[in-house]
Amino acid sequence: METIIEVNGLVKAFGNKRALSNINFTINKGEIFGFLGPSGSGKTTTVKILTSQLLATGGTVNVFGQEIRKMNDADHKRRIGILTDNSALYERLTIQDNLEMFCSLYDVENKRIAEVLEEVNLANDRKTLVKKLSKGMKQRVMLARAMLHKPDLLFLDEPTSALDPVNTLHIHEGLRKLNREGTTIFLTTHNMSEAESLCNRVAFIHEGVIKTIGTPEELRLQHSDDSLTVTVKEEGRMILQQNEESARRIAGWMQAGKLLSIHSNEPTLGDIFVQMTGRELQ
Numbered sequence: 001m002e003t004i005i006e007v008n009g010l011v012k013a014f015g016n017k018r019a020l021s022n023i024n025f026t027i028n029k030g031e032i033f034g035f036l037g038p039s040g041s042g043k044t045t046t047v048k049i050l051t052s053q054l055l056a057t058g059g060t061v062n063v064f065g066q067e068i069r070k071m072n073d074a075d076h077k078r079r080i081g082i083l084t085d086n087s088a089l090y091e092r093l094t095i096q097d098n099l100e101m102f103c104s105l106y107d108v109e110n111k112r113i114a115e116v117l118e119e120v121n122l123a124n125d126r127k128t129l130v131k132k133l134s135k136g137m138k139q140r141v142m143l144a145r146a147m148l149h150k151p152d153l154l155f156l157d158e159p160t161s162a163l164d165p166v167n168t169l170h171i172h173e174g175l176r177k178l179n180r181e182g183t184t185i186f187l188t189t190h191n192m193s194e195a196e197s198l199c200n201r202v203a204f205i206h207e208g209v210i211k212t213i214g215t216p217e218e219l220r221l222q223h224s225d226d227s228l229t230v231t232v233k234e235e236g237r238m239i240l241q242q243n244e245e246s247a248r249r250i251a252g253w254m255q256a257g258k259l260l261s262i263h264s265n266e267p268t269l270g271d272i273f274v275q276m277t278g279r280e281l282q
């Protein structure tokens with residue numbers, strides 16, 4: 001499997017404040033990797049270091065097999081797409097003109113613009129001036145810009161933070177499509193349902209330390225308490241532990257046609273985050 005990002009012992013300090021402590025992880029080609037943590041946990045700092053906008057204090061970061069500090073050549077930059085809160089747009093130009101400028105910079109044909117605008121649900125707004133757009137629409141234009149050149153690696157810092165649920169779903173579809181076409185995605189979020197629906201693997205970061213890394217499924221299984229919630233006619237809803245006694249009671253309710261629903265109590269990623277850190281993700 002091809003490694004796209006390899007981070008070893010990453011440390012970042014701002015003066016005497018440590019924002020990141022001994023961060024280690026690897027991301028393989030084709031993954032959608034989620035970096036989950038509450039505000040101030042170190043997500044943006046990590047993205048900035050991985051995209052060479054900020055220098056690390058210690059440790060090593062390799063992207064596409066090359067040390068990030070040596071990654072200045074245009075070819076490498078061309079392979080990366082970035083959406084962060086400091087991605088700027090030209091306010092006095094239209095969406096189309098903004099994207100055309102980026103096309104010429106990255107040697108992409110203008111016809112690609114229609115495709116990305118479709119993916120971010122802005123196909124009918126391409127002639128609108130950026131200064132007239134809402135915050136969520138601007139975020140979608142910035143996302144379109146980051147996707148325009150079909151980068152091998154896409155960094156998204158809170159990509160749907162300003163979006164309503166309908167546009168969030170639309171964007172998720174667009175990101176899955178880009179991922180199927182070969183783009184590896186590194187995504188930061190404090191939205192656990194976004195991580196559950198999009199990410200192959202997630203890392204939990206808290207106060208600059210990675211608490212755990214795994215697939216959402218692995219993490220749910222590791223933290224599941226094996227209990228079941230059952231709803232029974234005339235008796236209501238109850239929680240049962242999985243054992244012989246519960247199996248006998250469930251079989252009895254089934255025979256009597258009284259079992260209305262049964263499901264395992266798997267924790268959400270948000271529940272697991274609280275279990276591990278004592279803090280909510282939001």
Ligand SMILES: Nc1ncnc2c1ncn2[C@@H]1O[C@H](COP(=O)(O)OP(=O)(O)OP(=O)(O)O)[C@@H](O)[C@H]1O
Binds near residue numbers: 019040
């Ligand atoms: N330029 C800076 N100077 C000093 N401290 C900084 C600087 N940038 C970030 N920090 C501190 O580093 C820590 C991590 O910040 P970071 O922006 O990476 O968090 P985050 O997880 O991205 O938060 P959010 O979800 O709010 O964007 C915070 O304590 C923050 O105050």
